[in-house]
Amino acid sequence: MGGWDIKLWQYVLRRVLLFIPTLLGLTIIVFVLIHIGGTNKLLAMYLSPRLTGAARQQIIAELDQKFHFNDPIYIQYFYWLGQIFEGNWGITNTPIFSGPVTQAIEIFFPNTLMLTIVAAILIWFISIPLGVHTAVNRDKPSDNTIRVASLTFYAMPWYLIGIVLIIIFAVWLKILPISGTVNPSLVAGLSWYKNGISYPTHVLLIDALIHGDFVVAGNAFLHLIMPSLTLALGVMAALVRLMRGTMLETLDQDFVNFARAKGVPEKVVINLYAKNNALLPVITNFGYLVAGLLGGVVVIEDVFSYPGIGMWLTDAMINNDMGGIMGGTLLFGIILVVTSLILDLIYAKIDPRIRY
Structure with missing residues (x-):
């Protein structure tokens, strides 16, 4: 040891x-x-x-x-x-x-971070079960359906996924708001909301909960669903395919066959033996996929008029604002480099073979 x-x-x-x-x-x-x-x-x-x-x-x-x-x-x-x-x-x-650029980052980055976290949660809790299901039901109708759907979303650009969701949930069903972070009428006159910015965290959902305004918090949550789901759908296809592949490989391993031969229930074999071993490469790739969400944030925040780093950076590019372009580029670069370092260290801790 x-x-x-x-x-x-x-x-x-x-x-x-x-x-x-x-x-x-x-x-x-x-x-x-x-x-x-x-x-x-x-x-x-x-x-x-x-x-x-x-x-x-x-x-x-x-x-x-x-x-x-x-x-x-x-x-x-x-x-x-x-x-x-x-x-x-x-x-x-x-x-x-x-x-100042640093003040813009302080104001807009929390919203982007919130959007990324919610998207990451959706990706994990949807992709892993789907990947396991497709592997266990290999070449069955449900497997084929999920694979086709995954490839479809994987091939679609993020902005197109966003537009499709807007048409379905905002135009047809009318159950989700199209843009922004809140209905303006709900925040009019609030002391902790000024010029489109909430305080103290600058994340409206969290600030509303801090101030005990659950009506605003609920509305802010509704505004968060479509942009985060758009980001998730654009990425989760890759994770579903990866989980399916590693799960299929693990199900053919000797220790899995040995467990079955000893009479271990199939659900236990799948969820305890196969799934846990198949997750190792998925965990690492999940981290890189989440870091890659930053590329989609620039597009998605603009589509949904979501006031985060992506929307600010888009405005900076349109207006040839060198300060904003430099600041956003440097920030995204630092995040990707630091994330890569953290993921490498986590993977080395999980898998000792990486250390050599």
């Missing part, structure tokens, strides 16, 4: 050491992207369009000195990186928010 622990710590150290240059590589990519258009692109992140004349020229001169624009490009990178580590990510000016 002690040998395993040493190997684990060695693996953790290697992955952490690899994480540092990966993160620095990400910042270099972002730095290069914002310099492609010249110095003016970087200046645009810190200059308000309202500034004119001498005041504007003064700030430009200060920025020239702060970022050392007259020095070689690699010197500029290190000064820019220093500003990033200090939390100065520039200024964003979009129709939905104007101010």
